[in-house]
Amino acid sequence: MSWFDDMISSSWEFIVSIILTVFHVLNIPDWLLDPVLILTKVIILLLLFSLDLLMIVWYERKLIGRFHNRRSVTETGKFGLLQNIADFVKLMIKEDIIPKKADKFLHNLVPALFMFLAMVPLVVIPFGPNLWAANIETSLIFVVAMLSMTPGLILLGGWAGNNKFSAIGAFRSGLQMVAYELPMAIAAMSVVLLTNSLNLVTISTAQQRIWFIALQPIGFLIFLVTSVMALERMPFDLPEAEAEIVAGWKTEFGSLKFGLFMGAEYVHVFVVLSLTTILFLGGWYGPPVIGPLLPPVVWFLIKVHLLFIFYVWVRLSYPRPRLDQLLRIGWRWLFPLALLNLIVTALLHPYLVALI
Amino acid sequence: MTNPIRVIIRMLRPLKATGKYLVKKPFTVMYPYEKLKVADRFRGVLYYEIEKCIGCGLCVRACPNKTLELVAPPENPDLDITNPKERIKARIAFDLGHCLYCNLCVEACPKSCLHPSHEYEVMSLDRFDLVMAPEEFARRKKLSMEERVSRLLDSQYLLGASLGGHYEEEINSITSEYREVKKKMIKNEISYDEYSAKRKELLQKAINIIKRYNEEVHK
Amino acid sequence: MATKEVLANPEYYLTETKNKFGDVIEETKVVGNQAVVYVKSSSVAKVARWAKEEMNFKQPIWLTAIDNKDNLELVYFFNHFGSPVIYTIRSFLDRDNPVVESLTSFWPAANWLEREMYDMFGIKFEGHPNLRRLYLPDDWEGYPLRKDYVPKEYPWKERVESYYDSNEYYKEHFKLADNEMLIHMGPQHPILHGTWKLMVRVRGDTIVEGWPEIGYIHRGTEKLAEGLRYEQIIPLTDRLCYVSSMSWHTLYTMTVEKLFGVEPPIRAQYIRTIVLEMQRIVSHIIWLIALAADIGTYHSLFLYGLREREKFLDLFEQICGARLTYTYSRIGGVAKDIPDGWIEKLKETLADLERHMPEYRDLMEGSELFHMRTRNVGTLSRETAIEAGARGPMLRASNVSYDVRKIDPYLLYGDVDFDIATAKDGDVYSRYLVRMGEVEESIRIIQQLIDKIPSGEYRKKVSPKKPVGEAFVRTEDPRGESAMFIVGRGTFNPYRLMIATPAYMNLSTIPYMLKNVPFADVAAIVASVDLCMGEIDK
Secondary structure, three states, X not given: OHHHHXXXXXXXXXXXXXXXXXXXXXXXXXXXXHHHHHHHHHHHHXXXXXXXXXXXXXXXXXXXXXXXXXXXXXXOOOOOOOHHHHHHHHHHOOOOOOOOOOOHHHHHHHHHHHXXXXXXXXXXXXXXXXXXXXXXXXXXXXXXHHHHOHHHHHHHHHXXXXXXXXXHHHHHXXXXXXXXXXXXXXXXXXXXXXXXXXXXXXXXXXXXXXXXXXXXXXXXXXXXXXXXXXXXXXXXXXXXXXXXXXXXXXXXXXXXXXXXXXXXHHHHHHHHHHHHHHHHOOOXXXXXXXXXXXXXXXXXXXXXXXXXXXXXXXXXXXXXXXXXXXXXXXXXHHHHHHHHHHHXXXXXXXXXXXXX | OOOHHHHHHHHHHHHHHHHXXXXXXXXXXXXXXXXXXXXXXXXXOEEEOOOOOOOOOHHHHHOOOOOEEEEOOOOOOOOOOOOOOOHHHOEEEEEOOOOOOOOHHHHHOOOOOEEEOOOOOOOXXXXXXXXXXXXXXXXXXXXXXXXXXXXXXOOOOHHHHOOOOOXXXXXXXXXXXXXXXXXXXXXXXXXHHHHXXXXXXXXXXXXXXXXXXXXXXXX | OOOHHHHOOHHHHHHHHHHHOOOOEEEEEEEOOEEEEEEOHHHHHHHHHHHHHOOOXXXXXXXXXXXXXXXXXXXEEEEEOOOOOXXXXXXXXXXXXXXXXXXXOOOHHHHHHHHXXXXXXXXXXXXXXXXXXXXXXXXXXXXXXXXXXXXXXXXOOOOOOOHHHOHHHHHXXXXXXXXXXXXXXXXXXXXXXXXXXXXXXXXOOEXXXXXXXXXXXXXXXXXXXXXXXXXXXXXXXXXXXXXXXXXXXXXXXXXXHHHHXXXXXXXXXXXXXXXXXXXXXXXXXXXXHHHHHHHOOOOHHHHHHHHHHHHHHHHHHHHHOOOOOOOOEEOOEEOOOOOOOHHHHHHHHXXXXXXXXXXXXXXXXXXXXXXXXXXXXXXXXXXXXXXXXXXXXXXXXXXXXXXXXXXXXXXXHXXXXXXXXXXXXXXXXXXXXXXXXXXXXXXXXXXXXXXXXXXXXXXXXXXXXXXXXXXXXXXXXXXXXXXXXXXXXXXXXXXXXXXXXXXXXXXXXHXXXXXXXXXHHHHHHHHHOOOOHHHHXX
């Protein structure tokens, strides 16, 4: 895919040359060059990611319509393509209501922090060879840590609403997330055992000959299932869609704050799906024969989007379990299974490493 | 210990059921761009053939909800419809706001002058728009509000019914007064000019009430 | 032990009653299947208790009253699970001070029935645990169904919530403890399927006690019917349960035909049976999709079921012209004949439904999470179900094999071959199995009848009559055993129309199912009752 790599490297050199010229003209000191370059990379990454995000939200709704045997999102724009923009504008122009006795500082802080924590892991995820914003040695732990801060923020959000029922919803949500982050992290650790490194770039490049899903099938299943639960997607969205009392911990937030929560949920989904692809599905490497036909970043995005279609499919087909049944699945079945997987991987370690 | 194979199969069966629809044609009809064809017998808004009507009033008697009523015909607005010999010339007025679309009146009519049409998209911003004088009911022409009130002055129910039950006593007193005055004129107790003046006054009162109600509703 | 033939004869019960209670019985007679007993008002409870315990009458079908100008006549109907006999107890009460002993001490199912009589007629039942008004607000003046009732202006605009709706009333009367909370769910709530209030007493996450409050769409159908003629009431009965309206107006016309002494022609009976079974399928589809939407199958099954129902509604539209409130049956037959090509379309639709049933079963029974949500949830044991007055599929899910179509066949059910669907456990899952079984039985019945429709007239011309007499007919609605009782006293309009609705009795069993359950189970329990507020609130 040399034409694609050439295109990317030449455009990057162009941008670097513009920045150098600006630095030269305005006489900015040299030690600011590196941070500014990284900042530029991050900004470009986030802009391109937003386009992908818009597309994901649109075709999720279209897919749901397909599965339901009906047509969905057809009015705004030709195929409903402008629907997201319409929703966003509607959310922006609504009035922002803060309940009287609520904590104003927290009420304003939590949505922004939520979106921030959702977007931060994007900078370490490698989308292709040399296509990342930053390369940290422990990037896997970094991503998992950012995801694990979500329950704390949810508790703050439920507290900030000053509403008994939203606090209860926040507690339930926190319980659910904590119960499922643990098996997820353990399943990721089994992959780390194989590659001996926590760096996402190294894990990706190690899958050149064989994807880790063949070496870790049970780990893949556990990771997939727990990620659905940890992201609070259907069918496990008990704290949000409680038709029993109120709508959960997000009730007291309106207009743009609610929009930030919705957006952050999709960003989370993208991050976790990218993590799944990198850990188990071979990162940016295509299938054996037809690999070189498409650029690596396109293979990456295809895998992420196929997993997303699987998420939507799962969402439509299952009823919602009760909270105690949900926690029982997590602690009684998935956690021991993940530990078992880890032990088996450790025992079979030499044979598995030989296959990489 | 539950059987794990059964659990796994039970997790996969719903996926198969929803997955089949990924490749099927959607069932939706994109209303209002496409519309479904209604059946022949569809019970839509009533249609009235005013030439066949003989003013027998069997449909008025059959209606469960006081939707139809006999009123004086356009060519003879001073007809006394309470006189059985003259009633044969009276025609039917209709309140779409009360109709149940049950078609009991269609079955009762001996001359088959009432039919259900296929129309179902009815919209109006005003309850009084839904009350129709006979020529409107037969789709011949559209009357203004004043003309319509003038045609319906001897209906006991329809004028008041269109106001949603408000001002019921006032409208009932106007219509009963009008009928008394008309009877007096026919028996030659008062002159025709007196009768017309009284009629105009009652008409103006009724129009005022209706306008006042509309203003209150649209405030 | 008496044999089945003896038990099916009403005379047997009358002789037994006369032997036991000779002096308090004023008169006995046999009216069709009913064994009617006129009792003095002070011993009504004694006779009822004897009938329940010795003679095995299981449930009260309904309790009603007729306002004769100089006294109030109380009428009880009881049914028997082993024979088609209906035991009717009638007694005359003093108009100014109507007091009678309550049956709730030994027959809990009569709880709401007696409250309704208190609400509508002012009859006081001694010993009733909670004698409050049922439909009307607690501070309403007057008793509507009495003949001398004059409506007074009620201050709806000023009254937002009366004292009887407030937390103080409930705290005082139900003695809430410190760690308990009283939650009013409703009248508008997504899982309640209608406009009613569910009051629950909650301790932490567990519901300790729950009871319904109804009456938000009470339209006074029984009183309205006294002002309309027999032919005009048919559209009114349509709107009782708008989801299964075909069964209600057919029941009404069957009752009026019995009163007039008119027998509809055989072709009309075939058409009525086929259309009733189609209505049963449609009603159960709606129940299924409501249950699925509540449990959380995020609307996929909802939309598949609606698509299925659309095809049935198209068939209804072709035969009678409407899609929801049909007004198809008339006194003496049906309104219109079957159009050409309808039977072929019906066969195609049934074949489609049979092809899609495995899909619906996959999404519900074939899903592990569905089993987790519905097994052992909302269980009613066999005795509790019978005592609480559950009807129809709720009763059959608790291992009781009782169906009016088999015990007391009407229309053509005596000539058709079908089974009663029952299940053993009495939880939400069993009710699901019973209703799916009923859909399959309905398909079977329609397939047996559809090729054998005889030719002939479809409607007998019946001129308006002024009948004197009474008629009682019961049928099997999709929700259970329904009945109507008409009293005619020589005018063009009925003197009294009584409507006995099964969803009413099913809703009154909710307190039995909501004892110490986790809060998340409310959705499944309420959805399994199959409510239609139109028929509960009349």
